[in-house]
Amino acid sequence: MPLKKNQSLNTARNTVQDPHLLDYGDSSVLIHYDLPAGTHYSADINNTIHALAQALRTSQNWLEIVPAYDSLLCQFDMSKITLSAAKSSIKKHIKNLKPKPKSTQNVIEIPVAYGGAHGPDIDAIQKTSKLSHKALVKLHAETLYNVCMLGFIPGFSFLSEAPEPLHHPRHATPRAHVPAGSIGIAGWQTGIYGLDSPGGWQIIGRTPLKLFDPSREDPFLIKAGDKIQFIPIDAKFFDGFSV
Amino acid sequence: MIEILNGGTQTTIQDSGRHGLRHLGMPASGAADKFSFALANWMAGNRWDAPALECALGGLHIRFTSDTTFGLAGAEMWAQVNGQNIKNFTAISVHKGDILTLSFARDGCRAYIAIAGGLKIPEFMASVSTYLPAKIGGIDGRALKAGDKLPISHRPREMPRSIPKGFIPNLSRHVVLRSLPAPEWDGLDKASRRHLFVSPFHASSATDRMGSRLRGDKISMSKQMTEVSMTSSPLIPGTLQVPADGQPILALADGHCTGGYPRILQVIRADLWLLGQIAPGSQVSFRRCLSEDAPQILKARNSFYNGLIDGFSF
Numbered sequence: 001m002p003l004k005k006n007q008s009l010n011t012a013r014n015t016v017q018d019p020h021l022l023d024y025g026d027s028s029v030l031i032h033y034d035l036p037a038g039t040h041y042s043a044d045i046n047n048t049i050h051a052l053a054q055a056l057r058t059s060q061n062w063l064e065i066v067p068a069y070d071s072l073l074c075q076f077d078m079s080k081i082t083l084s085a086a087k088s089s090i091k092k093h094i095k096n097l098k099p100k101p102k103s104t105q106n107v108i109e110i111p112v113a114y115g116g117a118h119g120p121d122i123d124a125i126q127k128t129s130k131l132s133h134k135a136l137v138k139l140h141a142e143t144l145y146n147v148c149m150l151g152f153i154p155g156f157s158f159l160s161e162a163p164e165p166l167h168h169p170r171h172a173t174p175r176a177h178v179p180a181g182s183i184g185i186a187g188w189q190t191g192i193y194g195l196d197s198p199g200g201w202q203i204i205g206r207t208p209l210k211l212f213d214p215s216r217e218d219p220f221l222i223k224a225g226d227k228i229q230f231i232p233i234d235a236k237f238f239d240g241f242s243v
Numbered sequence: 244m245i246e247i248l249n250g251g252t253q254t255t256i257q258d259s260g261r262h263g264l265r266h267l268g269m270p271a272s273g274a275a276d277k278f279s280f281a282l283a284n285w286m287a288g289n290r291w292d293a294p295a296l297e298c299a300l301g302g303l304h305i306r307f308t309s310d311t312t313f314g315l316a317g318a319e320m321w322a323q324v325n326g327q328n329i330k331n332f333t334a335i336s337v338h339k340g341d342i343l344t345l346s347f348a349r350d351g352c353r354a355y356i357a358i359a360g361g362l363k364i365p366e367f368m369a370s371v372s373t374y375l376p377a378k379i380g381g382i383d384g385r386a387l388k389a390g391d392k393l394p395i396s397h398r399p400r401e402m403p404r405s406i407p408k409g410f411i412p413n414l415s416r417h418v419v420l421r422s423l424p425a426p427e428w429d430g431l432d433k434a435s436r437r438h439l440f441v442s443p444f445h446a447s448s449a450t451d452r453m454g455s456r457l458r459g460d461k462i463s464m465s466k467q468m469t470e471v472s473m474t475s476s477p478l479i480p481g482t483l484q485v486p487a488d489g490q491p492i493l494a495l496a497d498g499h500c501t502g503g504y505p506r507i508l509q510v511i512r513a514d515l516w517l518l519g520q521i522a523p524g525s526q527v528s529f530r531r532c533l534s535e536d537a538p539q540i541l542k543a544r545n546s547f548y549n550g551l552i553d554g555f556s557f
Contacts, residue, residue: 025509
């Protein structure tokens with residue numbers, strides 16, 4: 001594990017190295033963390049990003065604070081602070097960040113009907129992974145995922161790395177219509193569609209829960225920084241959930 | 244009340260947008276050209292951010308069901324009331340039954356019609372702005388169509404007024420955007436860094452409120468950049484991204500909150516309003532701005548217009 005190297009450099013504090021601050025036009029700074037060589041995701045880095053996002057939100061100087069997998073966008077109010085003041089404020093927050101920040105403990109259980117009409121691409125992944133349907137579902141559902149970021153469309157939840165046998169490239173040509181609640185795989189990522197939309201992810205299942213529902217008081221079921229636990233359900237119970 | 248007789252190419256209800264929600268995957272939306280929108284409201288005697296109509300490319304016909312006044316700003320669309328030509332960037336008084344028609348856009352893409360008092364539309368997450376992909380805001384989250392009836396609110400307001408000389412913006416089919424480097428700028432190959440600022444691009448037919456696909460000289464990233472696939476990272480309106488085909492995409496008001504293509508340029512804040520006036524076929528040029536100049540340009544623009552439009556900033 002390349003992480004070991006960082007640990008020896010920085011054992012007392014944190015396994016995560018200090019990030020780069022990149023200028024993003026005149027009103028934003030992008031905080032970018034280098035991933036350990038040869039990896040595409042680090043839970044430590046993502047947890048640090050969400051903790052940093054939370055710390056920065058205490059200030060009124062920011063217009064948008066947008067966490068992602070290995071980066072964090074901070075758009076500042078140019079009428080309140082300058083670019084250099086924004087950067088020093090970010091540096092201060094990075095320095096004061098508690099070692100080993102934990103992501104929020106909010107675990108959300110998501111019922112999923114795997115395969116069949118709700119997961120048309122599960123056969124393709126079964127073939128490449130050489131797993132039985134049952135083993136594949138178990139492998140996907142027994143992993144506790146981090147919600148790394150929301151993006152693409154409202155509520156679309158980008159989750160942390162899926163177990164390696166499930167990794168699968170996107171469709172070469174995106175589908176014109178993917179129903180809301182579909183659970184997909186794209187490369188090493190897994191995610192949930194918040195809305196009906198076109199999309200290229202390999203769809204393995206679908207949840208009857210609405211990730212984005214404008215009629216709810218809080219339209220968003222999932223926030224970046226939450227954890228997701230999938231619960232496999234039988235397809236015949238799918239409609240019963242749709243309330 | 245006003246009645247839509249023809250929705251035109253795409254007419255939506257917009258205000259200043261819902262901000263601070265990008266971490267939920269929700270773009271701000273709002274008037275694509277916030278400046279022309281604010282001027283239309285100012286002329287109608289409204290607060291600068293009152294809900295108004297945004298008509299893209301033209302074709303909108305509306306009937307007024309009572310005497311009122313409206314402000315017209317943005318792209319020139321050969322507007323007429325009852326068949327009589329009216330001037331863009333003016334406030335017009337109309338009577339019950341009068342019909343306003345917009346023809347096609349000439350020097351820009353979007354016209355704004357602000358009715359005195361402002362449209363009375365229920366808010367969603369503190370804004371009435373229509374965001375079509377999520378079907379929220381406006382009327383059922385969709386573009387307006389024939390038969391829609393929109394109530395007008397009757398908040399206290401100023402008298403309608405005309406824009407003083409020198410305050411009317413110049414719109415053109417050639418949009419010049421002052422820009423600064425975005426996070427992946429360093430990954431551009433050397434020749435592309437030159438091309439980017441020399442030859443203009445054309446906005447393709449894939450131009451809407453989400454973004455504009457540009458056509459022109461191929462822009463390439465250095466070998467190193469193309470070999471690794473980028474992890475999705477945040478995006479904001481005014482970012483120029485380069486997909487593998489080398490034809491850049493400019494993100495607009497409804498643009499995705501995250502993306503996976505290298506971000507090479509960011510339009511400065513003072514010029515963001517111009518993004519809303521890029522029509523399919525417009526020429527788009529990028530000009531390099533000095534990072535120390537950008538805040539000064541913004542400050543100068545804001546202080547010039549602040550005296551006119553209360554509370555507005557670019």
